[in-house]
Structure formats: C-alpha cells, structure tokens
Amino acid sequence: MASKVKIFQELNDAIIAYDEESAKKAAQKLVDEKADFFKAIKEMSDTMFEIGEKFHTGELFLPHLVMAADCMQAAADIIEPHLPKDKVEKQTLGTVVIGTVEGDLHDVGLSIVAMRLKTAGFKVYNLGKNVSVDQFISKAEQVNADIIAASALLSVARSKQRDLIEEVKDRGLPFKVMIGGGPVTREFAAQIGAHGFGEDSEEAVESAKEVIKKKKGGIK
Amino acid sequence: MINLFDILDRSYSGEKITDEKKWDLRIWSRAVKLVEEFNIKYDPMVAIADVEMADRCFEAAMMLLSEHGVFNIGTKRVVKFDREEIEKAIGQGRDNIILGENRDRFTLSHRNVDSFNEVKTMAGHFSCTDEVGPKLYQAMAEVQSLDMIEGFNFYGEHGGRQMQGMVHETLGTKYSVSSIRKAIARAGRPGMHILYYPVSPDPAVNIAALDPDNGIRKTDAIEITPIPELKIESNLLAVTIATTEYGAFVNSDTSTIMYGFGGGPTESAIIGTAMSIAVYLTYRVDYNSIASSLPVDAEKFSLTECLWPRSMNLISMARNIKSPLFCFVAPGPEPESEHTWMELAAQTIMAVASAAHIDVIRPIRPYRPNLLTPLQIEFCSEIANAMVKSQMSREEANKIIINDLVPRYSPTYDVPTKDRYRLLKGKAFEELYDLNTLKPNKEHIDSYYAAKKELTKLGIEFEW
Numbered sequence: 157m158a159s160k161v162k163i164f165q166e167l168n169d170a171i172i173a174y175d176e177e178s179a180k181k182a183a184q185k186l187v188d189e190k191a192d193f194f195k196a197i198k199e200m201s202d203t204m205f206e207i208g209e210k211f212h213t214g215e216l217f218l219p220h221l222v223m224a225a226d227c228m229q230a231a232a233d234i235i236e237p238h239l240p241k242d243k244v245e246k247q248t249l250g251t252v253v254i255g256t257v258e259g260d261l262h263d264v265g266l267s268i269v270a271m272r273l274k275t276a277g278f279k280v281y282n283l284g285k286n287v288s289v290d291q292f293i294s295k296a297e298q299v300n301a302d303i304i305a306a307s308a309l310l311s312v313a314r315s316k317q318r319d320l321i322e323e324v325k326d327r328g329l330p331f332k333v334m335i336g337g338g339p340v341t342r343e344f345a346a347q348i349g350a351h352g353f354g355e356d357s358e359e360a361v362e363s364a365k366e367v368i369k370k371k372k373g374g375i376k
Numbered sequence: 377m378i379n380l381f382d383i384l385d386r387s388y389s390g391e392k393i394t395d396e397k398k399w400d401l402r403i404w405s406r407a408v409k410l411v412e413e414f415n416i417k418y419d420p421m422v423a424i425a426d427v428e429m430a431d432r433c434f435e436a437a438m439m440l441l442s443e444h445g446v447f448n449i450g451t452k453r454v455v456k457f458d459r460e461e462i463e464k465a466i467g468q469g470r471d472n473i474i475l476g477e478n479r480d481r482f483t484l485s486h487r488n489v490d491s492f493n494e495v496k497t498m499a500g501h502f503s504c505t506d507e508v509g510p511k512l513y514q515a516m517a518e519v520q521s522l523d524m525i526e527g528f529n530f531y532g533e534h535g536g537r538q539m540q541g542m543v544h545e546t547l548g549t550k551y552s553v554s555s556i557r558k559a560i561a562r563a564g565r566p567g568m569h570i571l572y573y574p575v576s577p578d579p580a581v582n583i584a585a586l587d588p589d590n591g592i593r594k595t596d597a598i599e600i601t602p603i604p605e606l607k608i609e610s611n612l613l614a615v616t617i618a619t620t621e622y623g624a625f626v627n628s629d630t631s632t633i634m635y636g637f638g639g640g641p642t643e644s645a646i647i648g649t650a651m652s653i654a655v656y657l658t659y660r661v662d663y664n665s666i667a668s669s670l671p672v673d674a675e676k677f678s679l680t681e682c683l684w685p686r687s688m689n690l691i692s693m694a695r696n697i698k699s700p701l702f703c704f705v706a707p708g709p710e711p712e713s714e715h716t717w718m719e720l721a722a723q724t725i726m727a728v729a730s731a732a733h734i735d736v737i738r739p740i741r742p743y744r745p746n747l748l749t750p751l752q753i754e755f756c757s758e759i760a761n762a763m764v765k766s767q768m769s770r771e772e773a774n775k776i777i778i779n780d781l782v783p784r785y786s787p788t789y790d791v792p793t794k795d796r797y798r799l800l801k802g803k804a805f806e807e808l809y810d811l812n813t814l815k816p817n818k819e820h821i822d823s824y825y826a827a828k829k830e831l832t833k834l835g836i837e838f839e840w
Contacts, residue, residue: 211635218636218672219404222397259541261449261577261603264636267397268672284396310575311503312529312545338674339503341743356673356793 160191167196167231168203174223176230183231193235197247200228201277208275211268212358218264221271249277250302250368253295255287256337257316262309265337265357269305272357273364289320296331303352303367305360308337318348325349332367336360377468378461378657380617387610390445390453399447399454400637403605406444407643410436416688418641423680423722423777424729424770425645425688427489427695434692437649438462441606446654449603450610457657465657469699473625473662475524477567477595482523484663484700487731489691492767495733495760498702499753500526501573502738508746509552510559512805515750515814517563521757522750524569526599526735527556529576545581549574554590571627573599582615586622597625600659604633605647608658616659628655629665629704634682635672641681644669645688652693665702665735666690675708675796676789677740678719680782687730694731703727705756706740708788710802711749712820715785717827721836722781724756728763729773743797746804751816751824758838759831766837780834 163185170178186196207224210216252273256266263285270282281299283291292304304324308314317335324331334352335345345353352367354360393399410416414436416429425433438459445456457465471486487493499522504512509530516522529545530552553572560568572592574582582600585592592598598619600612619626630651632638638647648668655661669685676682686703693701705727707719720736727734736756738747763773788799808820816824828838 214635217404217639218633219401219639222401259576259578261609264604264633264672268636312548312575338741339743355797358792359794 160186160189163189163191164196164199168199170231171200171203171224171227172207174220174227176227179227179231180234183234187234187238193239194247196235197232200231204228204275208272211272218268218271221275222267225271225274247277248279249365250372251279251281251299252303252305252364253281253283253292253299253301254305254307255283255292256285256307256309257313257320258286258288259316260308260310260313261285265309266307269307269336269354269357269360272361276361276365278364289316289323292320293323293329293331296329301331302371303334303364304331305334305336305364308335308340311339314340314344317350321349332371334360334363334367377464378457380613380660383455383613383658384610386455387448387451387453390448390455392453393447394452396447396449396452399607400605403440403444403647404637404639404643406440407639407646410440410646411642416642416645418681418684420680421778422774423683423687423726423782424774425684425691427691430688430691431695433645433649433688434696436646437653437692440646441650441653444606446658447607448610449607455608462653462657466653466697469656469697470662471698471700473700475595475597475625476569477593480565480567480569481595484733486698486700487694487733489694489731490770492764495728495764496523497521497734497736497753497757497760498524498526498571499736499748500571501528501735502748503528503742503745504530505745506530508806508811510555511811511814512746512748513556513559514563515805515809516753517560517565517568518814519750519753519757521761522753524571525556525560526737527553527570527572529574530555542578542580545574545576545578546584549576549581549584550587550591553585553587553592557590567595569596571597571599573601577609577611579611579614579618582612583618586619586624592624594623597627597662599627599629599665601629602651602655602659604631604651605637606651606654612659620660625662626660627663627665628659628661629667630655631667631670633672634669634685638669641669641685645685648685648689649692652689653697656697656699663700663702664693665704666693666732667704670740673789673793674741675793675800677706678708678722678782679786679789680778683722683726683777687726690727690730690732701732702735703730703732705734705736706738708740708785709800710739710747710804711752711808712823713800713802715788716752716802717755717823718781718784718830720752720756721759721827721831722777724759725763725773725777725781728760729768729770734760739800744804746806749805749808749816749820751820755824755827758828759836762836762838765839772835776834776836
C-alpha cells in the first residue's frame with residue numbers, strides 16, 4: 157500500500173516537474189501494481205486544477221500548463237485502457253471542440269482556454285486556428301461533443317461565430333456554442349444567441365460548466 | 377544578404393514541426409535559459425530598462441534567433457538564419473527615411489538613447505464605423521503635432537454589409553484607405569504619410585491597399601505583422617514582395633504574448649527583441665513598431681511588468697540597430713475613463729525615455745469602435761516634446777512612472793476581468809466631439825487640462 161501511495165506521489169511530482177518520461181513510468185508502475193486507477197485520474201486532475209489556478213494567479217505561464225497537460229495525457233494514455241469506457245466518460249465534465257474561426261490566425265487565447273478547460277476536467281479537442289464552420293461541426297459530430305467553443309480576435313472574424321451558431325441551429329444539431337475573444341462582448345454573444353461566453357479563461361470554464369449543467373440537468 | 381526567395385526556399389526545406397506547440401515550447405524554454413545566461417532581471421521598481429542589461433538582452437535575442445530562426449506557420453517548417461545573415465540584414469537598416477509627400481513630407485529618424493532627438497507622433501490603429509471614421513481621421517489630421525496616421529480596417533461593415541471573407545475585405549480595404557486619404561485631404565494635409573494595417577492574413581486584401589490615386593502611395597507604408605512567437609506567414613511574404621516592388625515602405629508591429637508562450641517579463645524581453653530583429657530579414661521593414669509585451673490579460677498593458685520588457689525591447693534595439701522605432705501607447709481604459717490620461721502619460725514617458733517615437737492608439741482591448749480622440753494624441757505629443765526639451769533623464773522618467781503614475785491606476789487591474797469593464801468604460805469620439813465642427817466638448821477639454829496640471833506638478837514642463 158505504502159508503495160502505491162509513493163507511486164501516486166511520483167505521478168503528481170512528475171506532472172508538477174513537467175517530466176513526461178517520469179509521468180509515464182509512474183503510470184506504468186500503477187498499472188503493474190493494479191492500483192486504484194480512478195484515484196490516479198482524480199489525483200492527476202486535482203494536480204492539474206492546482207496548476208490551472210496558479211496560471212490564473214500569474215504564478216505560472218501558458219507553457220507550464222501545456223507541459224503539465226502533456227504529462228497528464230501521457231500518463232492517462234497508459235492508464236485509461238485499463239478502465240471501463242463508460243466509467244472513463246463519467247470522469248469528464250463534458251466534451252468540448254474548440255478553435256479559432258476561419259480567417260483568424262490568433263490562437264494564444266484559444267490555447268489558454270483549451271488548457272483551462274482541460275485542467276478543469278473537460279475532454280478537449282483543440283482544432284487550432286482558421287477553422288471553418290464545417291470543420292467545427294464535423295469534429296463535434298465525430299467526437300459526440302457537448303460544446304463547440306469558437307474564438308475570434310479580429311472584429312471582422314466575429315461574423316463566423318454568428319455563422320456557426322446559425323448553422324448549428326438551422327441543422328438542429330445538439331451542440332451548445334460558446335464564444336469568446338478580444339472584440340467579443342457579452343452583448344454580442346447574447347445578440348447572436350451563443351449559449352456561453354467567456355470574458356477570460358476563468359469565465360470560459362465557469363460558463364462551460366453552466367452550459368453542461370443546463371444541457372444535462374447537472375454535471376456528470 | 378539573404379533575399380525573400382531564400383526565405384521561401386527555407387520555408388519549404390527547413391525542419392518540419394507538425395505540432396506548432398512544440399515550436400512555442402522550444403522558443404520559450406530556450407528563452408528561460410538565456411535569461412539565466414545573460415543575467416536579465418526584472419525589478420518591479422524599474423519601468424525604464426538599464427542600458428547595459430539591454431545590450432545583454434540584444435545579444436541573447438541574437439543568440440535565440442541564430443540558433444532557432446523563425447517558424448513558417450503555413451509550411452510548418454523552421455526557417456533558419458546564420459549570425460552573419462542576421463548581422464548583414466540589420467546592418468542595412470536605415471537610420472533616416474523620408475515619408476509623406478510635398479509639404480507633408482518629413483524625415484523619420486532613428487532616436488538614440490539619451491540623445492533627446494525629436495519625437496515623431498503617429499496615431500490610429502482603431503476600428504471605426506462608416507459614419508464616424510472619416511470624421512475622426514480628419515480631426516486627427518488637424519492635430520498639427522501628428523506626423524503620420526496609422527490606418528486600420530473599419531468596423532467590419534460598410535455600405536450596410538457585414539464584411540466577411542476575401543472579397544468583402546478587399547473592398548473594405550479599398551474603401552477604408554480611400555476614406556482616410558480623403559479625410560486627411562479635408563484637413564489640409566493630403567500628403568500625410570499613411571501606415572495602413574489591413575488586419576487580414578489574405579494577400580489580396582493587403583495588396584488591394586496599394587493604389588497611387590486613392591490608396592497607399594509610394595510615400596506611404598503597409599504594416600505587416602509577424603505572429604507571436606517568432607512566426608511568419610508565406611502570405612505576408614507575398615505582401616512584402618508586392619509592397620517593396622511597388623516601392624512603398626514596410627512596417628511591422630511586433631509583440632510577444634506575456635504569460636503565454638512569451639513567458640514572463642524577462643523571457644518576453646528577449647523573445648520580443650528577437651522578433652523585432654527578425655522582421656528586418658523576413659518582412660524587410662523600413663521602420664519598426666514595438667507592441668510587446670502584451671499580457672494575456674491585455675488590459676494590464678500599462679503595469680510596470682509590461683512597461684519594463686517593452687522598454688528593454690526598445691532600448692536594446694535602439695542601441696544596436698540604426699532604424700526608427702515606434703512604441704505603442706495603448707491605455708487599458710476608454711477615453712474619459714478615470715485613469716486614461718495617466719496611463720497614456722506613463723506609456724508615453726516610458727516610450728520617449730526608451731528611444732522610441734510614439735504611436736498613440738485605441739484601448740489595448742477595444743470593446744467598441746471609435747475609441748481614440750485627437751486631444752489624446754495632442755496630450756501624448758506634448759508630453760514627448762516636453763521631455764525632449766527638458767532633457768528628462770531616464771531616472772527622472774522612471775521615478776514619475778513608478779512613484780506617481782502606476783500607483784494611481786494599478787488597483788483597477790486587481791479587479792477580475794469580467795467585472796472590470798465598468799471601470800474602464802468611458803466615451804467614444806462621437807460622445808466627446810461635435811461631429812460638425814470636429815471640436816472637443818467642455819468635459820473633454822477640462823479633463824485634458826486637469827491631466828496636464830497633474831503632470832506639471834510631477835515635473836513635466838509643458839510648453840504651454
């Protein structure tokens with residue numbers, strides 16, 4: 157038992173040190189020892205949440221978030237095959253497909269929101285920048301997403317957020333659409349009928365949780 | 377010297393990095409090490425960078441650029457340069473360029489640190505509505521201390537149509553540039569230099585601005601902006617080719633994203649300087665605008681943690697490359713919000729003390745159009761001229777910023793972003809000016825004089 161506690165600690169330490177190889181080794185040890193895998197996932201999620209909070213308070217920067225998330229993903233890839241699929245899904249708050257809209261090449265804010273959603277417990281598919289309405293929808297259908305989150309930094313690119321919402325509504329698709337980005341205001345989000353909006357990454361996470369709560373009648 | 381075809385060749389033959397994140401982490405992690413190696417340290421009581429540290433920052437930036445090069449986001453390949461190529465490119469920077477036409481023509485010169493050369497004023501970089509935009513540009517051009525205009529795309533609509541996609545944006549560019557040109561002519565300054573920033577990655581949209589009759593002339597410039605951190609686009613290389621062959625000038629505004637992949641203030645200073653150097657090779661700039669270090673929470677742009685790396689970027693460039701530099705002056709709040717004047721003052725003082733000319737623009741995170749006033753431009757220009765005339769030292773400038781200005785507005789930024797706008801909300805141009813006479817209202821004039829009075833008490837010796 158003591159050794160399993162030690163391995164959990166090794167796993168968390170590896171994430172905090174952004175050491176992907178050590179995270180993989182610790183995850184493999186947990187598999188070999190037949191440890192409580194849900195506890196491992198929960199511990200990693202808690203560590204990621206703490207790292208996310210440190211980013212929010214300015215103690216850590218985006219690269220730290222990215223590296224920690226990579227470590228967690230590497231460990232999760234080793235652990236998850238040993239978990240029942242339905243139980244894995246219950247560990248996540250929801251699935252988000254995220255990207256910057258077509259015609260806009262800015263993705264720093266996007267990366268931050270994607271990382272914060274991940275650290276908060278969402279399964280995130282980041283499509284990057286310059287993503288067309290069709291690409292958003294196609295990926296959301298493929299991964300059975302709950303939310304499509306679309307970012308825009310250029311004021312002219314905001315029209316694509318409107319197009320996305322209209323397309324989802326016109327086709328009667330089950331996805332909720334969240335928007336954000338430099339020139340995007342709460343008023344604009346309401347005007348075009350977005351289901352969620354984030355002034356910053358913190359609010360985006362809260363908004364995503366609210367959207368899921370409304371969609372599913374409670375967070376899973 | 378490396379030419380644009382060499383850059384294109386390398387864009388198709390350099391190291392392939394499929395996941396852009398790997399490039400970002402590579403640059404950031406090398407910058408972290410360079411901070412240690414070159415002993416770059418941030419002190420929260422310092423807004424104006426130390427010159428010796430700035431020289432070390434420049435050397436660190438040269439090392440970063442010569443080791444790693446830049447990343448072409450289209451081909452997903454690394455474009456590398458050797459040190460000799462970089463040195464040759466920056467060695468060919470011109471310290472004086474003549475901009476504008478006829479009686480509006482002037483010489484834009486490189487400013488030396490501590491030499492108190494004249495400061496030129498540029499302003500613009502705002503989105504505007506069809507109705508107000510032409511009037512705002514005219515009112516700006518009527519400010520005699522404004523030397524050049526930075527034109528921007530209009531708000532996203534023209535002729536009642538929402539602009540979207542290449543065709544609308546191309547039409548929008550032609551419409552916006554010709555509107556600006558007519559506006560400056562109405563102000564009696566038809567030859568005034570226009571720097572145009574089409575805000576589109578599409579080459580057609582950029583190139584559409586080049587038009588000797590109604591658009592960008594050979595005495596004007598196109599703004600070609602690299603993507604943070606150290607990234608280029610083939611599309612914009614095409615714009616560089618078209619613009620330089622046409623004979624117009626090229627400008628870049630370079631910015632790092634602080635607390636993003638640009639790291640903290642120290643890493644951001646090095647990466648920002650490397651980006652400022654790189655545009656002499658990639659986009660062939662004639663003059664450079666520095667907008668780093670833009671924090672993830674952009675409204676904090678006037679805090680010391682953002683002023684210092686920007687100053688470091690400027691001083692390191694000014695001491696090592698002979699080329700005119702502008703610095704963005706972009707407050708967090710809208711015009712007539714409580715602390716707008718003081719943020720404008722802090723950024724102007726930092727810029728002038730760091731060897732830059734000033735580019736007075738809209739709030740760093742604009743929530744609506746038409747958020748710049750001619751009186752704000754005059755205010756910044758007057759501060760710059762007062763500093764030059766009184767030969768204000770960097771130490772004096774630092775003291776005013778750190779002791780008197782930053783403490784006034786910094787508490788605003790302790791408020792969470794989602795609750796902050798009510799503190800930053802002010803008034804747009806049309807709420808502060810009579811759109812027929814283009815004169816400011818009493819409220820705006822009174823607050824302008826009150827702000828000048830405050831600054832006079834702090835040691836700024838205004839001419840009038």
